[in-house]
Amino acid sequence: MPPPPLLARSRFGVVALRALGARAHSGGGPPTGGGLVAPPAAGPPGAWQSAVHAARREVGYPGSVLGLRALLGDGASHAAGRAGRLRRAGHPLLNTATGLVCDSSQMVQMRGLVVLLMSKAAGPKPSKQPDGKISSDPEVMVDGIYPSQRSLAEIAELIHTAFAVHRGIVDVAAMVLSDDCRDDMDFGNKMAVLSGDLLLANASTGLARLNNTHVVELMSSAIGDLVQGLFYEGSGSEQVPENASVCDYLDRTFLSHGALLAKSCQATLVLANQSAELQRSAFSYGRDMAAAHQLNLDMQPFIGVDNDAVHFSFHSAPAILHQERVGTRAWQSAVKKATDASGRIDFGKLASSPDVRQSVLATSQLCHLHGERALAALAALPPSPARDALTTMAHAASVL
Helix, strand or coil: CCCCCHHCCCHHHHHHHHHHHHHHHCCCCCCCCCCCCEEEECCCCCHHHHHHHHHHHHHHCCCCCHHHHHHHCCCCCHHHHHHHHHHHHHHHHHHHHHHHCCHHHHHCCCCHHHHHHHHHHHHHCCCCCCCCCEECCCCEECCCHHHHHHHHHHHHHHHHHHHHHCCCCHHHHCCCCCCCHHHHHHHHHHHHHHHHHHHHHHHHHHHHHHHHHHHHHHHHHHHHHHHHHHHHHCCCCCCCCCCCCHHHHHHHHHHHHHHHHHHHHHHHHHHHCCCCHHHHHHHHHHHHHHHHHHHHHHHHHHCCCCCCCCCCCCHHHHHHHHHHHHCCHHHHHHHCEEEECCCEHHHHHHHCCCCHHHHHHHHHHHHHHHHHHHHHHHHHHHCCCHHHHHHHHHHHHHHH
């Protein structure tokens, strides 16, 4: 199957990442290093996996649109040859690339899929525009989805992948490294910057080709939100934050995860000239779906689900809810007691605390609340198999 037209223009950035990931996946990933002791890993919950499989069948979505077989080509061997340097240095770019290779089984990329489902659930363009004029758009639907909407789904995944790559940039100046290792880390940073920027540039070109200023405005603002979210992520540390609140957590989650999905869902209905009411509902679904999904991921280390991709963090929802409930000093004291002489934190000891489990339960309730809000937003859409698939995904994201 040939690569989608938009992604074919992004060949260098994605191919380089995929090639690195393939080499890491076959030869072992980078060392995890010190810090936090998290449980070993497994795949996502079965309900989510089943929901995504069913949704893909509904829209004819063959896994990630960034398929490895479709995109591996010239230049891949050169990029893969550099994987050893990144593995030795432990650069996080290799983990990102490995995640892209394993996406067909991990199913972490859902943005394009949700956009396609929302497009199909909303249906064709109204025969009359809001100003009363007869619609005469020459665009023809294929399997219930307009070509421009499929392009938008590709763009949403490109943007998400670009920022996933940029998250792999590390502060080399703050690390104690040998000269060789420092050179390898600098090389990894250069690859992360260039690959991520190239993907964003191609996403911007694709947006311009949609020839819709409202959609360009929406997606540009989503990119701005992601930049702000990336800044907040970079300002955090793997220590108990002095000031943390659930409201701040939800705001950061929207910027880092919810804005892209919410505005992509709204933008795909703009392309179909749907009503403002339907656009608001699509935005709400994307926002709350992303929040529920992230809350679910945050809980995985606390409920005994094995997953290397999900690590304990003091900025996760259960940790922040617990800190809010018991106070910063009490939480810092508990963390200190769970820290051994080498500075490693025993995650199992922290997670088994009855007080922490109460905070996990509160996180589960918050996750369920956002799932219910996402389901309520779907009521504005007409009944259809695509809407049913969106419903199933919201259920799976909010139920443990």
